[in-house]
Amino acid sequence: MENLRMCKDSAPYQGNAGVQEMLAPLKKQPEEELQCLEMTTKRKIIGRLVPCRCFRGEEEIISVLDYSHCSLQQVPKEVFSLERTLEELYLDANQIEELPKQLFSCQALRKLSIQDNDLSNLPTTIASLVNLKELDISKNGIQEFPENIKCCKCLTIVEASVNPISKLPDGFTQLLNLTQLYLNDAFLEYLPANFGRLSKLRILELRENHLKTLPKSMSKLAQLERLDLGNNEFTELPEGLELIQNLRELWIDNNSLQTLQGATGKLKQLIYLDISKNRIESVDTDISGCESLEDLLLSSNLLQQLPDSIGFLKKLTTLKVDDNQLVALPNTIGKLGTARMSQ
Numbered sequence: 001m002e003n004l005r006m007c008k009d010s011a012p013y014q015g016n017a018g019v020q021e022m023l024a025p026l027k028k029q030p031e032e033e034l035q036c037l038e039m040t041t042k043r044k045i046i047g048r049l050v051p052c053r054c055f056r057g058e059e060e061i062i063s064v065l066d067y068s069h070c071s072l073q074q075v076p077k078e079v080f081s082l083e084r085t086l087e088e089l090y091l092d093a094n095q096i097e098e099l100p101k102q103l104f105s106c107q108a109l110r111k112l113s114i115q116d117n118d119l120s121n122l123p124t125t126i127a128s129l130v131n132l133k134e135l136d137i138s139k140n141g142i143q144e145f146p147e148n149i150k151c152c153k154c155l156t157i158v159e160a161s162v163n164p165i166s167k168l169p170d171g172f173t174q175l176l177n178l179t180q181l182y183l184n185d186a187f188l189e190y191l192p193a194n195f196g197r198l199s200k201l202r203i204l205e206l207r208e209n210h211l212k213t214l215p216k217s218m219s220k221l222a223q224l225e226r227l228d229l230g231n232n233e234f235t236e237l238p239e240g241l242e243l244i245q246n247l248r249e250l251w252i253d254n255n256s257l258q259t260l261q262g263a264t265g266k267l268k269q270l271i272y273l274d275i276s277k278n279r280i281e282s283v284d285t286d287i288s289g290c291e292s293l294e295d296l297l298l299s300s301n302l303l304q305q306l307p308d309s310i311g312f313l314k315k316l317t318t319l320k321v322d323d324n325q326l327v328a329l330p331n332t333i334g335k336l337g338t339a340r341m342s343q
Contacts, residue, residue: 061085068092068113075103084108092116092136104128115139115159127151138162138182150174161185161205173197184208184228196220207231207251219243230254230274242266253277253297265289276300276320288312299323311335 062082072094079089080102088111096117104125112129113136120141126132127148135152136159143164150171158175161184173194180203188209196217204221205228212233219240226249229238234255241247242263249272257278264273265286273290276299283298288309295318296310303324310319311332319336 063108064088064090066090067094070094072096074098075100079103080105082106087111089113099123101125107131110134110154112136122146122149124148130154133157135159145169145172147171153177156180158182168192168195170194176200179203179223181205191215191218193217199223202226204228214238214241216240222246225249227251237261237264245269248272248292250274260284260287262286268292271295273297283307283310285309291315294318296320306330306333308332 063085065079065082065086065088067076068090069092072091074096075091079086083102083106085108086106087108089106089109091114093116096114097119099114099119099122101123104123105128107128107130109129109132111134112132113134115136116139118141119137120143122137122142122145124146126146127150129152131154132152133154134157135155138159139162141164142160143166145160145165145168147169148171149169153175154177155175156177157180158178159180159182161182164187165183166187166189168188168191170192173192175198177200178198179200181198181201182203182205184205184207186209188206188211190211191214193215194217195215196219199220199222201221201224203226204224205226207228208231210233211229212235214229216239218238221244224244224247227241227244227247228249228251230251231254232252234252234257236257236259237252241250243266245267246269247267248269250267250270251274253274254277257275257280260275260280260283262284263286264270265284265288267290269292270290271292272295273293274295274297276297278301280298280301280303283303283306285307286309287307290313292315293313294315296313296316297318297320299320300323303321303326305326306321306329308330309332310316311330312335314335316336
């Protein structure tokens, strides 16, 4: 199965003489009819070839096309002729403003990447891509997901960061196979109440939004390992967060937290905790319950003291408490051994 990369300005193939002889007839064609084609098989051959049609006699199966960085304003028509075999399509960093209906006839598509374009919406015809597993629409002007995104039940990864998305439709919570969701730098003010239905989520990034709370159903995300809530509008740790027992990484920096509640100590698997750049005045003694903690970032808060229990974090390797109002450190700090401390 061949993987093909279509682009504009690659150098001609200069390798094996036999391959050069095979390509010689093609070089006689007018320059404007030639495009670059990169084929990845057991060995890589790069040459100036007429795309696709040159190989039909050999019944080559094209499953991957990459049109990234090609200054395209629309999806190339060649894509539509591969609707039965195309599994991965990359259209990154172009100037495409809309996705044509024909694209959604490519029902074998498993990965669609159209980041860094000029899209203003995601068509409802996206529902036709029933085999789609990975979708990247980041860095566009998309304002919302269509309700029938729920039909893309095979989706496991969605990257939609840097879009003016203000809310998620209820249908989004029916993507029950989703394991990674990236919605950084959007306009989200809340999540659907039943967001916890996405029980297979392992990575959830919601940095730089306008979130003040999280739905209570979040506690059902039993497989969640990484949660990024940095640069939002939280004034306290979201309720039920301590129930996500598998959580290993938590970012909630650049918010307006005033205290680090004792409930945090219930996160026994937590390895990384960043609560810097808040308004935290105190850290609860129960922080010692985070027995797996290796990195604790408390920089740029209003701390005047640290609890003695912080010295019992035996696995701690990094402790940052710079830019606070500390006048002394607890005596137990010496128990941290090799931990790197920034004061």
